[in-house]
Amino acid sequence: MVIELVVGAFWAMLPAYVPNNAAVLAGGGRPIDGGRTWGGRRVLGDGKTWRGTATGTLVGFALAFVCNAVAGPLGAALDVSLPRFSVLGAFGLALGAMLGDIGASFLKRRSGRERGAAFPGLDQLDFVVGALGLAALLDFEWFAETFTLPVLAVVLVLTPVLHVVTNVGAYYLGLKNEPY
Numbered sequence: 001m002v003i004e005l006v007v008g009a010f011w012a013m014l015p016a017y018v019p020n021n022a023a024v025l026a027g028g029g030r031p032i033d034g035g036r037t038w039g040g041r042r043v044l045g046d047g048k049t050w051r052g053t054a055t056g057t058l059v060g061f062a063l064a065f066v067c068n069a070v071a072g073p074l075g076a077a078l079d080v081s082l083p084r085f086s087v088l089g090a091f092g093l094a095l096g097a098m099l100g101d102i103g104a105s106f107l108k109r110r111s112g113r114e115r116g117a118a119f120p121g122l123d124q125l126d127f128v129v130g131a132l133g134l135a136a137l138l139d140f141e142w143f144a145e146t147f148t149l150p151v152l153a154v155v156l157v158l159t160p161v162l163h164v165v166t167n168v169g170a171y172y173l174g175l176k177n178e179p180y
């Protein structure tokens with residue numbers, strides 16, 4: 001049924017959703033590009049740091065094991081079947097989410113956008129493409145079992161909505177400088 005599909009898709013994406021939240025909360029320090037420029041513009045910019053990337057990846061990866069531990073009782077209480085994460089699948093989702101976001105910053109700088117500028121569409125889906133791509137690359141069997149076509153369709157519709165809601169929430173809580 002639809003509710004089970006939406007809850008399952010949200011659950012399967014949690015290790016990809018949380019890394020960017022954690023990076024915002026823990027970010028700062030040395031930028032990944034070390035201040036280097038390409039074509040007169042920063043390669044990535046000060047918004048992509050080693051600390052944010054490492055913390056985001058670790059938090060997303062660790063969350064997958066918490067999810068695995070509670071999926072049984074929580075699924076039973078909600079009367080839904082919640083997907084489990086393989087080690088490589090979890091790592092792919094967490095690191096891939098960070099890499100997707102970093103890739104988007106690279107594209108933003110190449111297209112002349114300064115740090116913090118919006119790139120509608122890319123901002124909402126960069127981490128989804130990175131997360132699903134790396135998870136599929138690292139553990140395709142688990143990926144194909146978990147991210148069936150209906151689940152992928154829900155992820156593509158649900159994520160931009162959640163991204164807008166969390167970013168506007170984080171902006172009004174003073175955690176982000178821009179509401180996107």
Ligand SMILES: CC(C)=CCC/C(C)=C/CC/C(C)=C/CC/C(C)=C/COC[C@@H](COP(=O)(O)O)OC/C=C(\C)CC/C=C(\C)CC/C=C(\C)CCC=C(C)C
Pocket residue numbers: 014017018020021022024025059101123159162163165166167169170173175176180
């Ligand atoms: C475990 C840690 C360290 C933090 C978790 C805090 C938290 C409240 C997580 C919610 C996780 C979640 C399920 C999010 C799904 C939505 C999603 C697609 C998020 C993608 O991340 C966006 C992030 C950075 O965006 P960008 O790098 O692409 O620019 O947005 C910023 C988020 C934060 C700074 C984290 C804290 C956010 C809040 C406290 C916002 C308050 C949230 C609401 C009012 C609504 C929450 C709604 C949902 C969907 C649960």
Ligand SMILES: Nc1ccn([C@@H]2O[C@H](COP(=O)(O)OP(=O)(O)OP(=O)(O)O)[C@@H](O)[C@H]2O)c(=O)n1
Pocket residue numbers: 023024025026027028044045046047048049050051052053098101102105108114115116117180
């Ligand atoms: N890999 C990352 C991703 C995010 N952040 C932190 O989270 C903040 C918000 O993230 P994001 O919106 O992705 O970065 P922007 O500063 O908007 O930069 P960009 O335009 O390059 O996306 C960043 O400023 C930075 O403090 C980080 O340290 N490392």
Ligand SMILES: [Mg+2]
Pocket residue numbers: 116117178180
């Ligand atoms: Mg931003």
